[in-house]
Amino acid sequence: MKARVYVMPKAGVLDPQGKAIGHALEGLGFTGVKEVRAGKVIELDLAETDPAKAKAAAEDMARRLLANTVIESFRVEIA
């Protein structure tokens, strides 16, 4: 079973990377991009077959390692 962990900088936490990407898009002529936030996606291939258990396990992994919850938020999707 596949789990996808989306890790994003928390709302209110400065995201200089997102800001730089926004400036670059502006430079390319893309107008109207109000804000860019850059995060990461981590894909896990899990042996677990129960979706609820797989999600709970991935969330535990996110809390303990994949995200730093002081500065990042996360969301888990089971595919």
Add this chain to the structure above:
Amino acid sequence: MKAAIIVFPGTNRERDMRIALKRATGREPLMLFHREPLPAGLDLVVLAGGFSYGDYLRCGAMAAQSPIMREVKEFAARGGHILGVCNGFQILIEAGLLPGGLLRNASLRFLSMDCILRVERAGTAFTSRWQKGATFRAPMAHGDGNYFADEATLDRLEGEGLVAFRYVNEAGEATEAANRNGSARNIAGIFSPNLRICGLMPHPEDLVDELMGGTDGLPMFESLAESLVSA
């Protein structure tokens, strides 16, 4: 003082730290590879700078999970003294031994230059050789040193006197221009509540000899040598 420097794959400032500790204490510190056990009877554990585990996932995140860090946490729980510089500070934060987070520098640039630090709290094992408000020069070399914590945590750090060092200008003022990496409230280094763990981004160990261009960082190591006299 019996000190050990922990060396992870990718640590690269351990020799500078060894020079600083040797100079202040007259004794060679132990260089401990991360797979070795932490010996008994240590007065100080040092986490040096570098790019442990290639900075994968987040700076310090992988090292914080390594088995030796479990022993370092036990050492901390027993009241041991720990110094973390640069990547070492990042590891202490990722291990939960110090609060907050270290974000990418606000400028997005890797900063390799000197900064000026102001001592915010004297009288600790790390700062006893300075007066409160003293300033000193320290080299810095990091891409992710932008200290972040929520307002409540920042207020608590300030209220409990746990801010160790701040980035300041030549006049000793904590201005925005002096705060090159964008850290919250110009914070360059902090203490744990028991004042026995200190983490900071700049490198005092890189200015401990006139041959290095100055001895501005030496008081930190002399403070440790004086405070942590072992039997």
